[in-house]
Structure formats: structure tokens, C-alpha cells
Amino acid sequence: MSPHQGIHHISLKTQGEAQFQQVLAFYRDVLGCPLVRTWGAGGNSGAMLDLGNTLLEVTANGAPGLKKGLFGHIAFAAADVDALAERVRAAGRPVWMGPVDQNLGGGYPIRIAFCTGPAGEDIEFFQER
Incomplete structure (x- = not known):
């Protein structure tokens, strides 16, 4: 028996609130991923979207100068x-x-x-x- 139950979520850190909102809109509105939950505000915003068989966690607290998602x-x-x-x-x-x-x-x-x-x-x- 495996000690884990599979992947719960993948994390994507964005650079601040504006990029966080762009990412949410893209995954929700363009790719059709339902929003499951949100928390925090501003630079501490977070959300989870349903990808079908796992969740995508998006947070607004990525490091400055981040070139790509993690x-x-x-x-x-x-x-x-x-x-x-x-x-x-x-x-x-x-x-x-x-x-x-x-x-x-x-x-x-x-x-x-x-x-x-x-x-x-x-x-x-x-x-x-």
C-alpha cells in the first residue's frame, strides 16, 4: 500500500496581485477550470482551481524577477x-x-x-x- 494518495495539487506562484488575477482569469475563463476556493488579499492572495483530476494552487507571493512559473x-x-x-x-x-x-x-x-x-x-x- 502506498503511503500517499496521489497528487493533491500543483503550485504556481505569480508575481503579485495583477498577475495573480490574470492567471485566474486564464485558467478559469479560457481553459474552463472551475474555481474551488480563494483566500487572502493583495500579495497574499491564493486560489485553487479544479484541473479535472488534481488542483492548481495559484498564489500571488512569487519572488520578484521570476521568469517562469515554478x-x-x-x-x-x-x-x-x-x-x-x-x-x-x-x-x-x-x-x-x-x-x-x-x-x-x-x-x-x-x-x-x-x-x-x-x-x-x-x-x-x-x-x-
Whole structure:
């Protein structure tokens, strides 16, 4: 029996209240992630959004000069990568790769796209074919 029960949440630290609000709006309004809870105010603001099978914790207390979010990238399972990439473009965010078809080997075809989120974080949309 494993001593843990899986991933509870992923944490993304933003640089202050303005970027915090941009990140919340992007994940909630563009990607459709429901807001679960919020706490604090100003530079101490925090929130959790439902990603489907885990939570994304967003806080406004990231270090000044932070170039990227504090994870390599977050990958969303997608039923339609192209539609998600178009939603991101329509929201004014850059899609810097794809959508493209790839094969991870062993007969594992996928369709993926990558974009940049409001805190500089890389986001992947991943569709198994």
C-alpha cells in the first residue's frame, strides 16, 4: 500500500496581485477550470482551481524577477487540442508549438500543442489518438 494518495495539487506562484488575477482569469475563463476556493488579499492572495483530476494552487507571493512559473510545464488531457489552441490564441496568449501530430513510439500516436500562460508557465494540451 502506498503511503500517499496521489497528487493533491500543483503550485504556481505569480508575481503579485495583477498577475495573480490574470492567471485566474486564464485558467478559469479560457481553459474552463472551475474555481474551488480563494483566500487572502493583495500579495497574499491564493486560489485553487479544479484541473479535472488534481488542483492548481495559484498564489500571488512569487519572488520578484521570476521568469517562469515554478514547474516545467503542466499537461492537460484534451479531447480536441486544436479547439483548445484556438481558445488560447483568441484570448491573446501565444501558442508556440502545434497543434502537431507525433508518435511517442510503440504505436502511441498523440496530438499536442504548447502555449505560454500568464505567469510565463508552459502549458501542454495532450490528446491521445
